[in-house]
Amino acid sequence: MERILNPKNAFRCVHIVSFNEAHHFSIRRYGTLLLHTVPRMSKKILRFPLLSSLRVAQVFKKLVKQYGVSLLIDSYGNILDNGLPTVLAARWCGIPSLVTVQNDYHQLFSTKRIYLGYTKLNNILEHFIYRNATHIRSVSPALVSYIKEHGIKESNISYLPRAFDLSTFTQPDSF
Amino acid sequence: MTIALSVAKMSPQKNLKRLLRAFAKASLHIPQLYLWMVGSGEQEKELHLLSIQLGVEKRIQFFSSIPQNELRCAYNLSDFLVFPSIFEGFPRAVVEALYYGLPVIGANIPGVLELVQNGFNGLLVDPKQIDDIAFSMVRLAIDKQLRMQLSRNAPCIVRKRFMGDAIWGLEAKLYQSVIEGHKIDVNKDSYK
Numbered sequence: 001m002e003r004i005l006n007p008k009n010a011f012r013c014v015h016i017v018s019f020n021e022a023h024h025f026s027i028r029r030y031g032t033l034l035l036h037t038v039p040r041m042s043k044k045i046l047r048f049p050l051l052s053s054l055r056v057a058q059v060f061k062k063l064v065k066q067y068g069v070s071l072l073i074d075s076y077g078n079i080l081d082n083g084l085p086t087v088l089a090a091r092w093c094g095i096p097s098l099v100t101v102q103n104d105y106h107q108l109f110s111t112k113r114i115y116l117g118y119t120k121l122n123n124i125l126e127h128f129i130y131r132n133a134t135h136i137r138s139v140s141p142a143l144v145s146y147i148k149e150h151g152i153k154e155s156n157i158s159y160l161p162r163a164f165d166l167s168t169f170t171q172p173d174s175f
Numbered sequence: 176m177t178i179a180l181s182v183a184k185m186s187p188q189k190n191l192k193r194l195l196r197a198f199a200k201a202s203l204h205i206p207q208l209y210l211w212m213v214g215s216g217e218q219e220k221e222l223h224l225l226s227i228q229l230g231v232e233k234r235i236q237f238f239s240s241i242p243q244n245e246l247r248c249a250y251n252l253s254d255f256l257v258f259p260s261i262f263e264g265f266p267r268a269v270v271e272a273l274y275y276g277l278p279v280i281g282a283n284i285p286g287v288l289e290l291v292q293n294g295f296n297g298l299l300v301d302p303k304q305i306d307d308i309a310f311s312m313v314r315l316a317i318d319k320q321l322r323m324q325l326s327r328n329a330p331c332i333v334r335k336r337f338m339g340d341a342i343w344g345l346e347a348k349l350y351q352s353v354i355e356g357h358k359i360d361v362n363k364d365s366y367k
Contacts, residue, residue, distance in 0.1 A: 007343030010350050071354050096353050102264040111187040111261075113217050135353045139265040142285025158349055162265055163342035164274070164333065 002031045004165055015063055017056075036063065050125070053084035060089035072097045075137075079105055080125055087132040096134035101143050102162075126150075176207045177316040180253035180277070182246070182268035183260070185216030190259045190282070190302050192218070192225060197259075197308035199229040205316045208234070210257075213249055215239040250275035254322060255315045259302040263287055273297075274333040278325035280311045296329045 006014045014033050019040045026037040038059055041052055063069060072095060074086040083099045090097035109115040109122045130136060130150045136157045138144045147157050179198065183189040191212070202208045212222070212235060219239070226232040241249070250256075256272035256279045263286030269279055270290060279297035281287040291297040298315065300307040315322050 003339065003343060007350075008347040010347035071350060073350070096356070098350065098353050104262045104264065107262045108188060135349075137349065140263075140286050140289060142289075143264055160345055160349060161337060161342065162267070163339040163346070164270055164337045165339045 002033055004163070006032050007163075013067070015067060015069060017059060017063070034067075050084075050121075053080070053088065053125075056081075056085035057088035057092070060085055061092050064089060064093040064095060069093075070095060074099045076100070079103075079129060080122060083129045083133070084125055087129050090134070091132060097132075098135050098137060099129055099133040100137045100139065101147055102139045104143070104146055106146075176209060177205065178253040179208065179210045179280075179312055179316075180213070180249060180256050180272070181210065181258070182213045182249070182256065182272070183258065184214050185212075185218040185222055187218065188261055188263075189214075190261050191222055193302065193305050194257055194259050194308065195222060195225050195229060195231070195235075197305045197312060198235070198257075199231045200305065200309035201312040201316070202231055202234055204313050208312070208316050210235045211238065211249060211253060212236070213238045213241060213246065246271075247275075250277055253277065255280060255297075255312075255325075257308065257312065258282065258287065259300065259308050260284065260287065261302055266290070270333055270337060273329040276326045276329045278315060278322055278329060280308065280315065290332060292332075294325075296325055296332060298325075 005016060009032065011032065016033060016035050017038060018035060019038050021040055022037060023039050025039070028035045028037070041055055060072060064072070072086045072090045074082040074097070076082065079099070079101065086099060087097050105126050106123065109119045109126075115122055127150050130147060130152050136147055136152060138147060138157055138159050139161050141159050144154070144157050144159050148154060181191065181194060183191065185191055198208070198210045210231075219237075223232075223237065226235045238249070250272060254277070256268065256277045258266060258269055258272075258279055258281045260266065260282050262284060263282075266286055269281060269287060272279055273290065273296060279291050281291040281297055281299055282302035283299040284302065288299070291299060293299040298311045300311050302308070
């Protein structure tokens, strides 16, 4: 896990924020990784993406101040759930942010049931994220064009696919 | 017996209703064709019902959520992956299947096009054309020679382009550049 989340030991320490069903905060260390478990927010709050993002951003801000974090990265999950709090907290704290785009969110927002009522708002938030991120990583070349359609300069976008840790796979039986 | 595999969240993006319809058509021609569907999601119940309506429920095995080691078995035991998504970013299931030497019937959409080369490691289809998907399933089910040939080529692209070590190095470089506010050059000289 450390190889994936702290590639080539680029950082002295990587803080990972994870939400779970436990109702208390906890911290666990795995080598250079520090896992902060945060209680999951109530379903009422989760229904409002802006509100839940503000709450998550506050958690990020606290960690940035407490540990002197130098970069906020949204590398997994949905752009609204993780990208929005990332860019908000980075702006509040005056540090750079890196957002990862891994889907065509316009199409996702217009097809996935949980987003259907908020398509317009979600598109605005997505645009806000791209405009405010210090840098954007695209996991596919096609998504680079998609991000550029939001008016983002090519110099602010890097295409870098996801790495597969093949050592976690066993050798396929057929080979 | 030929097993087609689908590994995908059961959401509209993954186009699984069309896959079921295509499978129903293909199975009329290939009585020994079976479909394993791995994944869960908002369309789970609808897909179960649709399989009953289409009369193919006995030839489809649904696996809601399975751990990585069992997923490995699914890749090893099946004959090809069917991945007819309407849109994609970077489809992990396709990369995993290719690594396991499974030919992929993939949608001709960005994201999949970067991984699947028609006639080399899989077959590309129009995801909105049920007949197109069905035809490719029949083709792979009956043509063992083609399946073997695609299967041999399948792992090449994964080993060549998505190995952890190379990309992790670039990730580290990207992070450092963002922190230092340098002009990022990952696009130019690092990853192609």
